[in-house]
Amino acid sequence: MLCLSADGTLPKIDIAVFADTGWEPKKVYEHLDRLEREVAAPAGIPIVRVSSGNIRNDALDPNHRFASMPLYILNQDGKQGMTRRQCTGEYKIKPIKKKIREIIGYPYPSRVPKGVFVEQWVGISTDEFHRAKDSGVQYMHNAHPLIDIGWSRVDCVRYLERLGLADTPKSSCLGCPFHGNAQWRTIRDTSPSEWADVVEFDAAIRQGNARANATGNPLLGQAYLHRSRVPLSEAPIDHVTAAEWAALQQETGAPDAEDLEAGVVDGCSPWACRGEQPEPVRDDFGLAV
Numbered sequence: 087m088l089c090l091s092a093d094g095t096l097p098k099i100d101i102a103v104f105a106d107t108g109w110e111p112k113k114v115y116e117h118l119d120r121l122e123r124e125v126a127a128p129a130g131i132p133i134v135r136v137s138s139g140n141i142r143n144d145a146l147d148p149n150h151r152f153a154s155m156p157l158y159i160l161n162q163d164g165k166q167g168m169t170r171r172q173c174t175g176e177y178k179i180k181p182i183k184k185k186i187r188e189i190i191g192y193p194y195p196s197r198v199p200k201g202v203f204v205e206q207w208v209g210i211s212t213d214e215f216h217r218a219k220d221s222g223v224q225y226m227h228n229a230h231p232l233i234d235i236g237w238s239r240v241d242c243v244r245y246l247e248r249l250g251l252a253d254t255p256k257s258s259c260l261g262c263p264f265h266g267n268a269q270w271r272t273i274r275d276t277s278p279s280e281w282a283d284v285v286e287f288d289a290a291i292r293q294g295n296a297r298a299n300a301t302g303n304p305l306l307g308q309a310y311l312h313r314s315r316v317p318l319s320e321a322p323i324d325h326v327t328a329a330e331w332a333a334l335q336q337e338t339g340a341p342d343a344e345d346l347e348a349g350v351v352d353g354c355s356p357w358a359c360r361g362e363q364p365e366p367v368r369d370d371f372g373l374a375v
């Protein structure tokens with residue numbers, strides 16, 4: 087959408103916002119810098135980076151309230167579960183709303199008068215129109231220009247290829263549990279230091295988040311980044327096991343193994359989440375229920 091706005095296909099936007107969880111892959115930050123240099127700046131579009139903190143550090147900091155990631159849980163009785171996803175709201179939606187309020191002159195907690203709003207574009211293509219949602223606040227009106235111009239994901243990819251941006255990486259936290267095996271393999275096979283980072287993080291959250299443990303609410307079970315609920319360093323990321331396939335079908339009702347291989351196809355996008363989490367979900371990361 088930034089490129090389409092910069093080249094005049096779509097109207098010119100006032101700003102583009104990047105919500106930084108602090109734990110994106112290096113290539114995402116590099117790509118963002120490139121977009122800023124080669125596309126946004128020449129078109130006079132500022133890219134504003136906003137953040138609520140560093141999701142990785144916060145998870146491991148006993149003094150920090152942690153908005154939980156959607157971790158795979160193995161309960162003491164052997165049952166499987168997940169922790170509720172709070173991270174998208176905390177690390178993406180919240181800082182964007184805060185910045186928008188500042189820009190329109192009504193920083194929190196001041197009341198935004200009725201009729202004052204920004205139009206916010208969310209990049210959903212025609213093949214995922216079901217993800218289009220309201221912003222949930224009256225001072226931001228969501229619009230979906232890709233749907234308006236009838237572009238599918240393939241159209242977007244072709245357009246990026248034409249612009250020399252075929253290598254546009256998918257934005258998500260390096261250790262996002264929604265990664266599919268293909269994404270885990272890419273990290274392992276192309277970036278040893280980032281692989282070491284996610285393996286270390288996976289081991290560090292096994293007993294729950296640091297804050298919950300420090301406050302006497304340990305996780306009664308074990309937490310994992312990989313769907314197989316096996317330590318990431320040993321997880322079967324090179325193939326789809328029968329157990330994973332069965333678990334996936336149970337969790338999502340997905341008709342094929344695409345998600346397991348490719349991860350959450352739609353990624354983690356503010357206002358365009360994939361939908362509800364599979365059940366069962368733990369009410370709070372670290373709190374046994």
Ligand code: SF4
Nearest residue numbers: 173174258259262354
């Ligand atoms: S990419 Fe994953 S871990 Fe990061 S905010 Fe989104 S859902 Fe949470």
